[in-house]
Amino acid sequence: MPRPNTLASDLKLIINDPRYSDIKIKCSDGELHASRIILAARCRYFNQMIYAPENTQNSEINSYIRRFSEAIKVDDFEIALGELTTAAMKIVLEFIYTDSIEKDSVTVDTLVDIFHAAYYVELHELQKAIISIAKKRIRNKSMNDLALLLSKAVATLGSSRTNMLYDLLMEHLGKKPLDQITYSNISVEALLVLLKVTGDNAKFTFVTSEYALFRYVILHTAARTSDSIYELLRSRLPTQAALKKLDDSEKQRVVEGISLEVQDLEKVNDQMQQFIPLIDLRRIEVGVVANYIEPLGIISADVVNQLYRYYALGNIPLPQMRDGMILQWDPKHCGDGLTIIEDGCVVVTAPNTKTRPSIRANKFFYGSEVHEWDIIVEQPCNYVWIGVVSAEFADFNGFVGKSAHGWAIGSNAYKCTNNEYIKYGQPFGKGATVTVHLDMNNKKISFTINGYDYSAAYYSLPDRLYPAVSIDHPVHPADFSRNLFGVRTSWKIFPRWEVLCVAFRTIIS
Template sequence: MTRGYSLEQDLRLLINNPKYSDIEILCEDEKKLYGCRAILAARSEVFDRLLYNGMKETYENQISFPKIKSTGMEIILEYTYTGSVKEESLTKDNTVEAFYAADYFQLSDLQDFITKTVKNTNLSKKYSPELLTKVSEKMPSTEDNILLNLLVEAVAIIPLNNIEFGRLSIAGLKYLLSITHEKKISFATREYEVFRYSAILAAKQVSNDAYESLMQRLPTLDQIENTIIKAENKFITDRQKVAKEMEPLAKYIDFKLIKGQVLVNFIEPLEIIPVEMILGVYRNIALLNSMNFNDIRGIDYIWDETACGSQLIIEDNGKIVRPTDHLIVYQSVRSKMLLENKGIFEWDVIIEKGCNYAFVGVCASENFNYESCARDQSTGWVLGSSEWNNLPSKLYPVVSICHLGRFRIQPHQKNYV
């Protein structure tokens, strides 16, 4: 393209171009890049303080960034010169480095662009475990790290058994478990499988023999529930080393969500979890005096404001739904509780104020219209419906109400004699 027609295209000619540069940028991987100090200083206060501080950096033609890799710095240069970054410039290999560098140089708009690109492209869908691993290696865990939170949510909805060992590191798994621990975040993996994946991953860090040993000793939950499998009392190779690798993960595994029989038969005999932690679970089971508990973290017994008819009002921290005074037809709302995988799911819907008819049931996760009644839709199934066949794999509790109705959702309350 002829110069002079596009400022952005002309400025791209300057990126990492020794001909038009007056400073060398030395990165962590010792790769040398080239920049124009005036442009860099004008676009970033951090560069300005580094390059025009009256000290040696002001006069020398080289500056070093020992914690920033060249792959991240290349994105910084592209953004500082042109004010934008092409989506294709971001890959699974440089995205985290670029986000870290953008944070270092206080380029918040670039951080936002990177986060949106990860969310809206295949980067999150295909590579979220790898990206979470890179974040865990590069950046501290903070509540305001938008990229970290995005990747945790993306990985949390993938069953851990579907993530090949090697894609998610011990540190990455720790990030995932620590951030979702006892928090209301959608999570796809039952807690025993969380333990199983953690233990096998820990063993894989120790040795191939330890990995093979744990693979033999820890069947999947489907294998335990659907077949007659007995625990084998075989010796675990490098047991103490595996236990050491498990330390940062074990405190973020909620063993109370694992059935006592599984704890006794498959987990406790491994001797890789501290005894006091296992005893604490047994005490909790004894106090509850019941095995009827939910074993998936992140269940929300509240109504979902994002999946709600336009004339419905949600109150009391999401527990109550009622219509506006102007609603004359039936509208629907689903709960945030996702019913997925095998198991028994129980909840109570309390009709605190009745309307002409009350419709309570389940709905599909897609192709459901909340502006109308669940009973009248092919993706809704309510009590009294004649056909409950071929239900999809993902369902949500749903209710449909009209004028004067007031429904409360809560965990199922059992009456004990």
């Protein structure tokens, strides 16, 4: 028996059909046919445009209509939306007519245009549907791809207001150091939005320190000025890692050697002024400000003096990274032979370690929210176990699944808790990405391995859980000296829809 037609399926058939339409929507590259009754009933934006009296005294409605007044011309038969494409507007019509859209219509290439159309006519539910689809589309995109998307989004949507698309892109851009983005792949406007969205009271936290952020911004500006000023500033502003290796005398010699081309420096100085209010010098070591940043003349004397006064009054430096909870490996809860270095971001195990040691994060998750983090296996080893442990987990010289207080999946395609092995997922090794999905509301955990989602691995979990991993030696003893095995972890947590990112990794040497 044929399936009965539904209202949604019937209405979908009449989208852009002149026979059932009484108004045209003119876009930048063509026109579409629509029904004014359906538009008005399903979208407040179109309702006010089509049916609101021209002489209405309602200031809210007038303001609403005038929001895009330069791009809109309304008469009895036509609506002109010159900023939108017909392809994007057709997706909007599909949602207006049927309350849904085809997932395949939202790709990385069409994402910005479709979201712009939904944002333009203020269909909030459609925006949410687009973002839900987009999350999977951009999951494995590079920092450069994400930066290009952000640049296109800012050019299309503007920078005056934040939106769900910006939030999604910031969530992913915050997971890795900003210097992975080629300067030409992110526009000045997008970089400004990035600094604003991740600033004070933001929903997101960068793994990029404030000094590294300042260095990136000034080199981004210099690269658009001239090759000579870029190379000069790059040599005068060491990377964060290089700074740690310099003693005070070496720093001073660098400062004394500065000789800048005045004309190019003035151009950089002028362009940098829009960024300076968005950079918090209190997050940068005061000695670095004095020895490296102040001599450039980019920061005004008033701003520098305010910083020195801040410290003169006995205030302490702010965290190097922006707002958020910083997750690190916990030195008090790790197996024998493990050494944590690089500000808690890296743990190294000695070659003669005989056990399969475990380590947990320094923060636990609780409440009724959903938490996610990615584990990227950088190099091969015998086994990797990825999961969570409760506060009662005590034997960090054993692997996570050995205990009744640990729940994990292994690179051997098994899950294990209380030393009970059950087939789960697929084997994974070098280059694998494992996403952990911890649903504290339903007390369950599931995993995505290399983009493939698997069902829940465990239910009835405790109220408080720590992310944890267990790592084994590389397959070949000769690999010990080459730092081959590593796990890189990034985090996102949703109590306040904030990304709590930490670029910390686990390495066996």
